[in-house]
Structures are given as structure tokens and as C-alpha cells.
Amino acid sequence: MKPIKIALLSYLVLFFSCQQKTTKPNFIIFLVDDLGWMDVGYMGSKYYETPNIDQMAKEGMVFTNAYANSPNCAPTRASLMSGMYAPRHGVYTVGNPARGKSENRILIPFPNKTELAGSFVTLAEALKENGYTNAHVGKWHLGEDEETSPKAQGFDVNIGGNHSGHPKTYFSPYKNPDLTDGMDGEYLTDRLTDEALRFVEQNKDNPFFLYFAHYAVHTPIQAKEEITARYANKEGSNGQDNPKYAAMVESTDQSLGRVLEKLRELDLDENTMVLFFSDNGGHGVVTSQYPLKGSKGMLYEGGFREPMIAWWPGKIKAGATNDEVVMGFDFYPTLVELAGGTSEKYNTDGQSIVPLILNQGSWNRETVFWHFPAYLEGNKGIKNPEDLVRGWRAVPSGAIRKGDWKLIEDFEDGSLKLFNLAEDISEKNNLVETNPEKTEELLRDMRQWRKEVNAPVPSERNPSYLN
Template identity: 50%
Template structure:
């Protein structure tokens, strides 16, 4: 994957300075074990529905994200970063709990019986719409360790994030989208617009900056998760003329969506500016990602296949980077496959917090990779989706559903998708075929069997439900 030429210059130009400042530092593990260790601030940025190539640092020449591009250049960019699910609620539940979907049983948004019953061959697994109190979440653990915690934007996992470890809640509820980015902000009644045309993303950042100014001596955890750039596609009006006259690039040509992306980037620029001016940026660990792939009807992620809701790469591979001055070398890029399940153990290690023995985390700390002090061994990444999600398109090769019930696994360069309706298997070598165009299931029986057995074992270990009851309403 070739990075945008301007970003390549930024990344390349930062390597020498970072390595110069990095030499001689104690290791991350030694530092966090120091009794006088000063806990860093932690900022977790989770954009909604922004695809792998919807930012400049991942190659887009249509969308403009100068603030993110510059920030990414100060840390490590991951080109094989994944969400643990292909749509909003399950991905966010995985991130906050650090656990695979079969453990919390949030598989989709709303009912698992999506689409028309006559098109569903199987009775899907019932969906859980709320993250249970038995799960200990990132903000709960950090709050107990002395952090002041703030949620800003979309929550989607319960009615009130204040009941899940946050001290401050800016606009978060069980709502999955704002209804409108212009007043009145339907589904976000807790936020009141200062004027009749005040854009919601701007207001969420206004309140976020107010929170940061209020924090005094204690470290803070900010979960910044704006509703943007989720539908509805409501343009930022003063940016629209520029994109209407801009040439399309690689399937990206939606001017209204482009204004939302640029405005989201501008708000993050405000956040970074405040952290820098207050002297907090050098003491802050930042993780950036998106909760799932871009919406196919709005923005293409080529060469990745399909988009949000699909378990092809376009639905689950995300833009991601981490920044931590003095610990993460600037201008680096990693091809290590990682997932948002890794964020919880990474944050614990960054904060110097021992993982409670009762807590089950399915990811691994990325700190050795981030600090160039080690790596993580090759491991399998898993996805499980025992439900239906309507909205198929030409790249899913299914005119009805983006995803039918199934599971997926990635190990090394190989990826297997298994469908439960008919036992169909798709095998891809992502190194040679990132667009998942050539199904090798028939020609590579050895690799197919290896991955399928791993998938079967994982489902048994996690008690992942496999729907098998036929739907009497189904019409073949």
C-alpha cells in the first residue's frame, strides 16, 4: 500500500529526529514499573464509519485530513488494523470490554432479524443490545486508578455512559446516530445548540475542550467518539463548493461526505492545539481508529472489497495510528495485524495498571510493537456474525445482504470466511490479493483445513452460537 506522497514526506522526515530522542530511554516496561511513574493522559479517538482509505495518511487524494496526517506522522501507523466487528455496536462493545463478540453477545445494531424474513434461510441468533454490567470497561478501570474520565459523542452501548465509568458525558446515549447534524440534534437532546445552524461535531468538540480545561492535576482519559462521519450525510455548508469542483479519486467523489471528513479533522486539530498549548500533549498517549469500514454507498475503500457491514476487508480494516512522544518513534509504519481488542491491554500497560485476574481480555498489548522493544507473535484474529445485515451490493456479490451468518479468521497472510447457510468457504491470500478477488478454497485444501479447524476450535472455546434452525418463512 502506497502512502499519500505528501504524508510519505512527513513520515520520512520524522524518523531521524525521533530515533535521536528515543536512544537512551528506559524501556516502557521498566518505566511503568517505576513507583514514581507519572501516568500519562490517554486519548482514544474512535471515528464512526470512516473507512480505511478515507484519510490522507492512508492514501486518499480526495478527502483532506491535514491535522490527522500530521499527527500520524508523529507516531506509528498500522496498515493492517482491524475492528473486531463490521458495524457500530459490536465493534464498540469489543473495544470497551476487550472481548470477542461471542462473550458479550452484541452482534449487530438492533434486531438480528434484519431484512425480509423470506430471504433469511436460518433463524439468526438473538442479539444483545446492551453491554452488561458484568463487564469491566476501560473507563471503569482507569477511573479506579485515578484518572478523570470523559466520554464525548456516540456511546451506543447503554443508556448512560456515566454508569460505565465516565465522570463526564458529552452527548452520549444508546443512540447510534444523531438524526441530524443541524439543530435540533435529534437523538442527542442533551446538547443544546448555541445558534440555529451550529454543527453537532463542532459542539461536541467545544464541550470536549471545556472538559480538558477543567482538569487540573490528575491524569485524564478522553474517549472522543464523535457521531461523525456516520449518516445522515449532512454537509458542512461552507466547505461544499470546494469538493463539488474537486476531481474524483479511486471511487471517492461524495462532496457532502468529504465536508464531514474535513470538518472532523479540523475538530481534532482543535483538540491537539489545546493539548499542545497547555503542555499536555507531550504527556499524552493517543490512539486513533474507526469503528468499522466506510459505508459502501458513500465512499469506496479500493483496493479493499466492500464496506461497512461486510466481513471482507473493506468492512473491517481500519485506519489506525498511535502517538506518544518520547516512547513511540515518529514516522514509523507497522504491517503487524492488530485489532481494537488490543486497545484495552495496551492502555492498561501504558497506564501502569496490572490487569485484574478476574478480567478476561482477548487482545494483546501493542506496547512492545509501538516502542520498538519487541513484537507480538503470529496469532489468529477472529470475527463471528451469526445474524443477518441487509444492504448487499455488487462487491458483496449478494444483492440482499451485506453479510449472512458466518465467521471469519485471519492468520498471517491468509483469511477464511465461512457461511452457515450452506457451508460455503472463501479463502484469500491477502498479501497477494488484498482485494479478495480470487477464492483459493478449491486449490489450497491444506490451508483451508488449517484455518477452518482453528475457527471451529475458537467457536467451541468461546461458546460462539452457530445458527442452524431453518426459517419456515424462507423462500428459496
Template identity: 50%
Template structure:
């Protein structure tokens, strides 16, 4: 039985729900109170968790910003849209890369009928406030209204923001506060009609910056194991406080009862800033710490309050789930996610396999703390899959296979591929079949600059 703590409840027949999708940036699986952190304070998110359903096996479809967001907005996995990272695919020292990686796409293709486009067609007002990262202007891909969204990430969290799509506020203004104020204004303006509010905060992405009074608070607080960065903790509290502001506005306007709220993160957290123990590694890695994320769904009287679910789900599922709720057909040729609306109603879905494909390189953040496969890279080219409790990694440079039983080894420390050759063989064949079906590009060209003796990582180019 996958559902925990569910009670019976009636399903009301109300008009189309408002939809509020809140996405934190680089917030780790264990960086919130409702997932077990004792250092970070998230009372508003903890309350939201008690009012809805928490997924403990929730994943992003990619381990860093742009590809994860592309998967969410398209409902399609990375081989379909070709967005694998931010910027170039050949990150890290040239001499340490054995293969020429697949070229990276930075713009979500126009041929994809996005989630906001589908909601526009269904009669929704659509707005995005915050980080877009999939093109220059999200209004070309289904949003009626855009504040702060473009192709770039955040340069800073205090004015001046250096963002062409949001005007600077008064001196000292904090970006998380400002985005929430803008979101509240949009809700007040659009409440007469069903609305889709996409609120992808720039927090808690680097640069790690927060209000001074909150930083001082956490400097006085006892540290947690692997969670001890006072400024990062202050960023999380500020994020939580602002989500509380937004939720209060929905209450004040009497919109809460017919509003579906989704809260999540775009990928795992940066391990050198905040550890996700017992998970291994962090952002940019396809070990669990890089792809597991916190996830809450709330919709009063449709989703049981205080429920937890262990079904493995991914942000590829949000698009088909929302369309299922609205009884709208998906116009895309491909849909790699699956509706989890039955799960949200207390039922189950058939077990399925989840896939991640990353034919690229991402350089290390911190060779001493990343906890990846090697100290030079968070990610080397490969594919990962999860089938039941089994998780298989394949790495293209050397053909290495790593098999883990997540039920027994959630930290992915004990590679049991040799102990279970038949399971490894079956899963590997299934993985190859999936790559063929999705036409997933696999790098095979050798890099002429490669030097197997090269060991020193190149200086970090960017934070994504």
C-alpha cells in the same frame, strides 16, 4: 521485520499519561490522506500520523457500530458480550434468510469491567463526549462525565440534534464543532489529574450533512476514483479541522508530551458513499473493506514519530495495551485482545490469529455497489479469521468456505480454498476450536419463511 521506519529513541519515565481516544464513525480505511486518499483533505490527521505510528493492518473487531464499540470497551470479542449489531439481528427480507439468527444484545453487560472503569480505579478522571451506543448512560459503566452519549446514533448533524444528552446550541451549530468545544472544556477542567477522554464523534455516519461552504469547495475539486461525494468530503474535512483544534489545545496547555493519543474508526466505510479500493465491500461486510480501519498511536518519545507498522492489530488490543502501559492487571475473566505496547516501542509480538463472529443478518445498502457476497446482504451468518496472510470465511447457511491470501489478493477476489485444501482444513478446524472455546453461538434453526427463490431485498430499515 514488521516495523518500518523506526529510529532509536529514549523511553522517558514520566507520570501516568493522559489518554485521548478519538474515534470517527464509519470512516473508511482509505478515507484519509495518510492512507492514500487524494480527494479527502486531512492535514491535521496527516500531521498526527507523521508524529506517531500508523498501523496499515488495523482492524475493528466488528463491521458495524455497536459491536465494534463493545469490543473496544470490554476487550472481549462478540461471543462474550453478545452485541452483534444495532437493533434486531434478522435484518433484510424474511424470505431471503435461511436461518433464524442468534438473538442480539444491545446493552454492554454490567459484569464486564470496562476500560473506563479500569482507568477510574487507576486514578483517572474519565469523560466520554459523543456516541456511546452501548446503553442509556455511559456513566454507569465507568465514565465520570458524559456529553451526547446514549443508546442511539445521530439523527442529524445540525441543531436541533434531537439528542437528550446534549443541549442544542445556536441556529446553524454543527455537531462535530460542538463536541470538540465540549472536549476542550473537559481537558481544561481535568488537566490537574490524569484523564481519559473518549471522543467518539458522530461524524462521518449518515445522514451525510456538512457546512455549506465546505461542500461548495469539494464540488469544485476534481473527483477521486470511487471518492467523489462532496458532502462526505466536507464532513471529513470538518472532522479533521476539529481534531486539529483539540491537538492545538493540548499543545497550548503543554499536555502533549505526556498524552497518549489514539485515532481510529469504529468500522469500514459505506461503499456506496466512498470506496476503499483495493479493499472489497464496506461497512457491515467481513471482507476487508468492512473491518480494516485507519489507526494512529502517538506518544512523544515513547512511540517513534513517522513510523509505520504492518502487524495485524484490532481494537480489542487497546484495552490490554493501556493496562500494560499503566502496569494494571485486567480484572475481567476473559481478555481477547493482546497488548501491543511492545510493538509501539519498536519490538514485535508473536504471530496470532484474529477472529470475527457474526451469527446474524445485515441487509444490503445498495445491491449494485455493496460488492458483498450476494446483492441481498452485506453479511450473512458466519465466522471469519485471519492467520498470517491467510483469511478464511465460513458461512453457516450453506457451509461455504472462502480462503484468500491477503498478501497476493488484498481485494479478496480469488477464493483459493480448493487449491489449498490442507490449509483450508487446518484453519477451519482452528476456527471451530475457537468457537467452542468462546462458546460462540451458531444459528442452526431453519427459518420457516425462507423461500430460496426470493431475490428482492426488503427496503432498508436503518443505516447501521
């Protein structure tokens, strides 16, 4: 073979080798537990210090209307992993749907599943089919047996994930069967970050998916003393004034900073999309979501509107803001599409946000739904008890957002609340009486959706209820 042909062949081999190596992007979902919409600096918090999250917002795309699929953690995670609304997988709440005192419950709630069944093709399994190595680091909360554990659901690596919804402690020894203990006093948020970075290092030459699902900032409220001390004399703002919680937020912010810095160090930043998100609203005992109404466990905006950033240098325009309504289950079809797969194959309810983040193709979504046929008791010491519904954080109910309009239906008494979020983000003014046509439109749409997804509506009265 002539030298020129050999040189050309060598060039083509090298070219296609490089092309193959960079064709599939890496993915990281950086999921924070219980971090509310207003618990980060870029959203306006004056108390919490989140410089790395704020810098990520400057470098990526901020979503102002991003929602969790539920106001609490397990169902949101089930929807994120399955790409489906809660009635499809049956995980509606955490544990027992009959929370609180029986004599205060008017209805018998619908039975709740506490694990994501192994029959669902998870996001991790879909990405594995498309050539990805997957790691789960942190909180799983969707099962731990041979069919429902992270490794049974498509993850090659699992560090710290089982059916537990919160850590026993944030300091080693952790008492976590899926996480070896570190030195006494080692902080869980730091340790999980070490493990996440190790996975990235080990898989830098192949496409990977890292589901980095922090236990933080869930209870118990435990933080490093040296960070807590800096907030002890700091003036609170808008109901945010807990030094230990602030320190937990800051440790999580430091974790994100370390992840992004590792990507830059390994020259992976331009081939890695990072999605920053939370699974429900802030815990109403330790933080406030003002101007949003409500907190974790409620169907008001403070219960499930989330901070969300999409970061991908060179692909996603820095400093961009997007006002479209997106939800956690949209991650599934988005990542599958970017991985080169066909999201339709997996029958997800979510919708790919690729047209939004890359400005490619069209986006058409007007309506999203929530379904919560369960009870959540009110928290003792909650900052805004006036947001409770007859003493509950949540009674069996459903909600719909269509455009700027939002309707909440209370299954206990049939009452309705209608809000225009563009004009009333704090959900102060119930417009049911002044807008009967819009009320009827949204109620009709929500009931039709419930038929389509076979969503159960509790109707049996509880014999133990005391008027």
C-alpha cells in the same frame, strides 16, 4: 534543621511531586464512526482532504493491519469497552439480527444483545481504579439506563452519549437529551470538539481518559455548506466523489487538529497518548474502499480494516509503520498497562500493543477472529453491488485471519472463501480448491475458537424462506 538539609528536603518534595504528576500518562481515543481504511489522505485518498490526520501519521505510528472487531458499530464499541470478542458480550450487530426480508433469510439468526451489560468491567472502570478521571464525548450506542449508560460504565462525564447509533441531525437544535442545544445552525462535530477541549482544560493537572467518539461520519450525510462547496467541482477518485461526505470527513479532521493543538498548548502532548481509529468500514453508498473489497457491514477487508495511528511525541517514534495485526479490543489492555495496572486482572481477549508502540518486550499474535451470526441487508445504491453475498451485506458467517491467510465461512450454505491478503488484498481469488490443507487448517482453528468462546452458530432453517 540546617539550611542545607531544608534545601535538600524541599528539592526532594518538589522532585517527587513532579514525578507523581507525570508518572501516569493521559489517554485519548479519537474514534470516528464509519470512516473507512481508504477515507484518509495518508492511505492514498485523492479526494478527501485530511491534513491533520496525515500530519498525525507523520508524527506517530501508522498501523497497516488494524481491524475493528466487527463490520458495524455497536459490537465494535462493545469489544473496545470490554476488551472481549463479541461472543463474550453478545453484541453482534445493530438492533435486530433478522434484518431484511424474512423470505430471503435461509436461517433464523441468533438473538442479539443491544447493550453492554453492566456486569462487565469496562475500560473506563479499569482506568478509574487506577486513578483516572474519565469523559465520554459523542456516540455511545451501548445503553442508556442506570446500568448501561456511560456514567454507569465508569465515565465521570458524559456529553452526548446514549443508546442512539446516529444523530437526528448534525445541526443544532440536536434533539439529543444528553447534549444541550447550541445556537441554531451550530455543527455537531465542532460542538463535541469544544466539549472535549473543555474537559482537557479542566483536567490538565490530573491523569485523564477522554473517549472522544464522534458521531461523524455516520449518516445522515450532513455537512457545513462552506466546506461542501469546495468539493462540488473537485474531480472524484476511485469511487470517492460525494462532496457532503468529503466535507464531513474534513470537519472531523479539523476536530483532530484542534485536539492535538490543545495538547501542545497545555504542554500535555509528551504525556498524552492519542489513538486514532474507526469502528467499521466506510458506508458503501457514499464512499469506496478500493483496493479493498467490500464496505461497512461486510466480512471482506473493506468492512472492518481500519485507519489507525498511535501518537505520543517523545515516546512513539515519528513516522513509524507497523504491519502487525491489531484490533480495537487491544486498546483495553494497552491503556491499563500504561496506567500502571495489570491487564490480566480484567480477563480481556485483547493483547497489549505496548511492545509495538514503545518497542518494549515481545509481541506474539498470529490469529484473530470475527463472528457474525446475523443478517445485514444490502444498501440501496451501494457503489459495489458485486460485493454483496446473494444480495446481503452479511449473512450469518465467521472469519479468521492467520498470518497472511484469511478464511470466511458462510453458515447459510457452508461455503468457504480463502484469500492470501499479502498477494491479494482485494480478495479476488478464492483459493479454497488450490489450497485445501490451508483451508482445513484455518477452518479447524476457527471452529476450535468458537468452542472456546461459546460462539453460537445459527443452524435452524427459517420456515418463511422462499427458495
